[in-house]
Amino acid sequence: MWITVTIAVVSGLLASALVNLALFVRTKRLRRASARATGNKPALAH
């Protein structure tokens, strides 16, 4: 029983981590696109 619960929890955690990463990358891309569209170009990365 507890093995099933642990597997479910760990799978859920992995899925959450991946969704978090996807949302993070998407947000950054949207911010960059928005900055470019409005002409507020950020400083270039070194």
Added chain:
Amino acid sequence: MNGKVSEKIQRWLLFGALFSVLPFVASWVLWKGQHSGKPFHLYFLWERGELLIASAGFAADAVGECISTDRRYLAARLWAGGICIVLLFIEAVWFAALQATPGAYDLRWITGGSVGMFLVTLVASGICKFIAAQADEPEGELTS
């Protein structure tokens, strides 16, 4: 991903993740040297959950990195760090259970579970490190 972030992730992969399994590689080499010809099973290496210690170690390192940066990307860092803390807790409890009751668990479960936890922790810690590295970048640099 810019050079600095990539460098941080690569450094963590090499010195955090890869080198943490080096003791097991050494154990495997020694075992092979002593028992040549005998079939090898993965649970010989971590039959009492030793791999969970390595996983817990780099999960804790990732959490430390995640909470020590400034307030940028707070929500993403909270999620990544929180997930690593829960994984760390599960690993600690499971390792304690294995130590307290040796022989009570099926070796296949210990092996599969340890490897599974290691891989999930590797991914979660990597995400943690990636977001923390992005948050460490100077303001205004948009690098992804």
